[in-house]
Amino acid sequence: MKRNATAVWQGDIKSGAGHLTTQSTTLNQTQYSFNSRFADGVGTNxxxxxxxxxxxxxxxxxxxxxxxxxxxxxxxxxxxxxxxxxxxxxxxxxxxxxxxxxxxxxxxxxxxxxxxxxxxxxxxxxxxxxxxxxxxxx
The missing domain is CATH 3.30.300.20 (K homology (KH) domain)
Incomplete structure (x- = not known):
């Protein structure tokens, strides 16, 4: 069995942002960013x-x-x-x-x-x- 996900990132680490999409599309262009990882920003990490x-x-x-x-x-x-x-x-x-x-x-x-x-x-x-x-x- 193999499963996959794709990450897309644009911009620099602090002001840029990205999104994640999983094979099942349970995550479908789900936002992630510096703030969602290291602060209280909206999105996943x-x-x-x-x-x-x-x-x-x-x-x-x-x-x-x-x-x-x-x-x-x-x-x-x-x-x-x-x-x-x-x-x-x-x-x-x-x-x-x-x-x-x-x-x-x-x-x-x-x-x-x-x-x-x-x-x-x-x-x-x-x-x-x-x-x-x-x-x-x-």
């Missing part, structure tokens, strides 16, 4: 897109692993925070809230950690990844 990719991939991998272990997932909600420090991405912090009936805390933590370590996006990252997984019981 590479770190936000990495965070979305990591949260989405990990969540799907965890659902697969839980299903294969015999559990039926109610809800998985994952947030990824990507840290850019001195021009280098240094960390992805995954925070998970999960509702999975019938699973023990220990089994849940074991499966969640395994999914974090084996999701394809985690494997593509060379920086630190942390996981804070919470099993919600009602």
């Amino acid at each position: 590479p770190e936000e897109l990495l965070a979305a990719a990591h949260a989405g991939c990990f969540t799907m991998k965890l659902d697969l692993d839980l299903t294969q272990a015999g559990y039926k997932v109610d809800t998985l909600e994952t947030k990824s925070v990507i840290t850019l420090d001195n021009g280098k991405i240094t960390l992805s912090e995954l925070t998970l809230q999960a509702k999975v009936p019938g699973i023990s805390e220990e089994e849940f933590q074991r499966i969640a950690k395994g999914a974090e370590e084996t999701c394809p996006v985690s494997g593509a990252f060379s920086f630190e990844i942390t996981l804070n997984a919470t099993l919600v019981t009602e």
